[in-house]
Amino acid sequence: MTYWSAANVEEVELARELTARWNAEHPEVQVIHQPIPESRSSEEVLLAAIAAKTTPDLCSVIWPGVVEQFVRARALVRLDTFPDFFAVMTARMDSCILEQYRSLDGGFYQIPWKTNPILIQYNKKIFREAGIDEVPRTYSEFLAAGEKVTRDLDGDGRPDRWMMFVNPDVRWWQRFFDFYTFYIAASGGRTLLRGREVAFGDSAAVAVFRFFREGFERGIFPRSGFQGDAFLMGAIAAQITGPWNIPHVEKYKPPGFEYDFMPIPVPDDYEGPSYTYGDPKNIVIFSTCRNPRAAWAFARYLISKEADRLLLERTNQLPIRKDLLTDPRFADYFRSHPMMARFARQIPYTRGVDLVPELKEVFDAISMEFEATCIYGRKTPEEGVRDAVERCRQILME
Secondary structure, rough: EEEEEEEOOHHHHHHHHHHHHHHHHHOOOOOEEEEEEEEOHOOOOOOOHHHHOOOEEEEEEEOHHHHHHHHHHOOOOOOOOOOHHHHHHHOOHHHHHHHHHEEOOOOOOOOEEOOOOEEEEEEEEHHHHHHOOOOOOHHHHHHHHHHHHOOOOOOOOOEEEEEEOOOOOOOOOHHOOHHHHHHHHHHHOOOOOOOOOOOOOHHHHHHHHHHHHHHHHHHOOOOOOOOOOHHOOOEEEEEEEEHHHHHHHHHOOOOOOOOOEEOOEEEEOOOOOOEEEEEOOOEEOOOOOOOHHHHHHHHHHHHHHHHHHHHHHHOOEOOOOOOOOOOHHHHHHHHHHHHHHHHHHHHHHEEOOOOOOOHHHHHHHHHHHHHHHHHHHOHHHHHHHHHHHHHHHHHHOO
């Protein structure tokens, strides 16, 4: 069998180690590991492989938003046809997490594997010097804190430090880390669609658009990018990011640099748990596989407790597992990486994406209205959301 992993150094090393262990224990079912071929995106590589019928047996570089395209192409094995599928899955995660990955036809074609909950990383020293004693929980608190932080430090009449960078790039995937993350938080954990029906034409979406528009209008979000790492340079006090950024900050932070993470802010009247986007990556078995049962056995090994421990230790990425903070097997890791425990506690309150083939087009439509409304102020938040909803309805009807 052939197994494709991500091509980054940490995941390649993890995949090699897991494959070697499996092969030593299963001489009758040998697995060949290969990093996914390089391209602009893994989705592009996989779609080309599907068209050419050159897909691997298994792959662990699967963004859930592309799965419905694969299902339409009849490129995936339906996993809930294996008798022990639900027992394996529910032993690892709560059913509400699993249900996020049920396809439109009612089946399961992907194994929820790892997640990177999105939070806000902030500079503790800048907050402290600005007189911010508690991290802001609501939009009004965040905007008020932003006005304290944003400053002209050299007296030239222009700000040199801002509250937070919000990427003005209109490419569709940028909206996962601002509008979509904040919408999940503002709506109490909802996603954009119900099946193929648009469901974000609500007060939560309007509140999110208004929050970002006010941030740009007040000047606490810069309208252009930076050369270098603006967070480590102190040009911004906060950034929207995930646990992958911890090793980077630890490696490059200047002496005395202090940071922490806080939940995604919510509308002032919101009450309830703190939700966020999980940026998950999953595992699939392709229909070109000649021995699906053996592939399923290897997939179960990839999500075993031992494999999940190695995933944590080798990559600092979080397996989608409900017992991360209670199972003694993972205790040493979290003792030595205490900040990761904050992200592990967030896992039950993360959401993925809606499983429709037109997801890219949906986010393209949202991104255009986000730019017009939030960045340039050409529409009211109500108008921006209304127009995004209407365009998305047209996309899903085409």
